[in-house]
Amino acid sequence: MTQKSTLTHPGHLMIGQLTATELVERFGTPLYVMDEKMIRNQMQLFKRVFVHPKLASEVIYASKAFLTLAMCNLVEQEGLSLDVVSGGELYTAYKAGFPMERIYFHGNNKSAQELAMAIELGCGTIVLDNPFELQLLLPLLDKPQRVLLRVNPGIDAHTHEYIATTKHDSKFGLSTADPATLTLIQQLSDEPLIRFMGLHAHIGSQIFEADSYRKEAETLLRFIRNHQLNIVELNLGGGFGIAYTEQDHPLTLSEFLPSLLDHIADQIEALKLNPIKIMIEPGRSIVANAGTTLYTIATTKTTVNGKNYVFVDGSMADHIRTALYGAHYTAVVANRIDVTPAVHYTVTGKACESGDIIIKDAYLPACQSGDILAVLSTGAYHYTMSSNYNRLPRPAVVFVSDNEARIVVRRETYEDLIRNDLGV
Ligand SMILES: Cc1ncc(COP(=O)(O)O)c(C=O)c1O
Numbered sequence: 528m529t530q531k532s533t534l535t536h537p538g539h540l541m542i543g544q545l546t547a548t549e550l551v552e553r554f555g556t557p558l559y560v561m562d563e564k565m566i567r568n569q570m571q572l573f574k575r576v577f578v579h580p581k582l583a584s585e586v587i588y589a590s591k592a593f594l595t596l597a598m599c600n601l602v603e604q605e606g607l608s609l610d611v612v613s614g615g616e617l618y619t620a621y622k623a624g625f626p627m628e629r630i631y632f633h634g635n636n637k638s639a640q641e642l643a644m645a646i647e648l649g650c651g652t653i654v655l656d657n658p659f660e661l662q663l664l665l666p667l668l669d670k671p672q673r674v675l676l677r678v679n680p681g682i683d684a685h686t687h688e689y690i691a692t693t694k695h696d697s698k699f700g701l702s703t704a705d706p707a708t709l710t711l712i713q714q715l716s717d718e719p720l721i722r723f724m725g726l727h728a729h730i731g732s733q734i735f736e737a738d739s740y741r742k743e744a745e746t747l748l749r750f751i752r753n754h755q756l757n758i759v760e761l762n763l764g765g766g767f768g769i770a771y772t773e774q775d776h777p778l779t780l781s782e783f784l785p786s787l788l789d790h791i792a793d794q795i796e797a798l799k800l801n802p803i804k805i806m807i808e809p810g811r812s813i814v815a816n817a818g819t820t821l822y823t824i825a826t827t828k829t830t831v832n833g834k835n836y837v838f839v840d841g842s843m844a845d846h847i848r849t850a851l852y853g854a855h856y857t858a859v860v861a862n863r864i865d866v867t868p869a870v871h872y873t874v875t876g877k878a879c880e881s882g883d884i885i886i887k888d889a890y891l892p893a894c895q896s897g898d899i900l901a902v903l904s905t906g907a908y909h910y911t912m913s914s915n916y917n918r919l920p921r922p923a924v925v926f927v928s929d930n931e932a933r934i935v936v937r938r939e940t941y942e943d944l945i946r947n948d949l950g951v
Contacts, residue, residue: 573812652674728764735777846902863892
């Protein structure tokens with residue numbers, strides 16, 4: 528569905544050239560809105576700045592952050608590769624017609640069925656996580672298959688424990704400190720149908736420290752040199768942080784990424800290594816700021832102890848990151864953004880959990896029934912982490928481009944909720 532608006536509305540939150548109010552009137556709430564231009568701009572930025580005269584490089588979008596058929600089309604059009612971690616993500620890319628040779632299949636516990644599907648569809652690269660996956664993969668091969676191995680360089684990227692991934696006891700990959708890693712690398716190099724290209728690591732998410740990435744690269748390059756590994760690709764993962772609130776100070780990617788590649792090129796030269804292609808896998812930093820969740824405010828409540836709640840028509844089912852790891856967000860009253868904040872609210876939803884908190888402390892104008900609450904920067908790990916807890920239908924997803932809006936995922940209905948139920 529596409530409609531056009533040429534109106535501007537002072538006091539209203541704009542997404543593209545449309546007001547949040549207009550989007551709510553057309554599509555209802557709760558609603559995930561993605562600014563398509565912002566997504567494209569971020570992808571173009573990564574492609575533009577992650578280049579170096581002495582190094583080949585590649586940008587791979589980590590689809591776990593946000594994936595739909597329409598998103599696959601954007602990634603394809605902007606010329607990025609795609610990281611998937613499950614049969615479902617792979618299937619989505621396949622159905623969108625995404626070029627299979629540009630797919631990297633990650634995950635720490637790929638099933639035999641998922642690997643068979645990947646091979647049958649012609650998935651470009653399998654990123655193995657452990658020796659068991661190799662045993663599952665080998666019988667499926669009748670022609671050479673590109674493979675990377677996920678390793679842990681043991682870097683502490685100072686992020687939340689649930690999104691830190693490369694301490695040596697992580698569930699992901701094999702530690703560079705573990706002799707078994709070298710045994711597996713040797714086996715991969717010896718297997719006739721495995722084209723062992725190199726290593727992959729991902730040191731966590733929502734990272735603000737340039738140094739963590741430098742250390743990651745240095746550790747892996749030294750690992751390659753110390754063990755004389757014949758490696759031509761090195762994937763450093765994603766994790767580039769974004770600003771959810773004014774307290775967040777992300778890296779400036781246009782400066783940081785070229786400087787990281789400079790550093791890597793120097794290291795490769797100093798260690799006298801053969802040329803290595805460097806890859807990164809951003810997810811959050813491509814889509815998070817492009818997303819806004821719109822809710823309708825029902826009412827407010829002040830407890831006897833003076834705590835203020837504002838009730839919205841969504842819940843932790845469409846916004847889990849606050850409950851999951853205490854993430855912080857910024858919200859505005861979208862139909863009155865020019866009104867000065869006056870009240871500290873806990874924003875909560877409809878789910879039957881005291882932990883159903885969307886924002887713990889949102890400083891907002893006094894909220895009224897019917898106001899629209901916009902929670903900002905919800906483009907990553909919201910739609911993809913949503914659930915039907917309490918049998919709440921998932922919101923629709925709308926793409927806005929300038930003054931056009933189109934539904935890319937329709938709102939779930941009650942019929943959708945019982946579609947797979949049997950036994951009546
Ligand atoms: C292997 C891998 N690559 C890339 C990403 C993307 O991370 P981010 O969305 O923080 O950029 C993740 C996130 O968990 C990941 O596990």
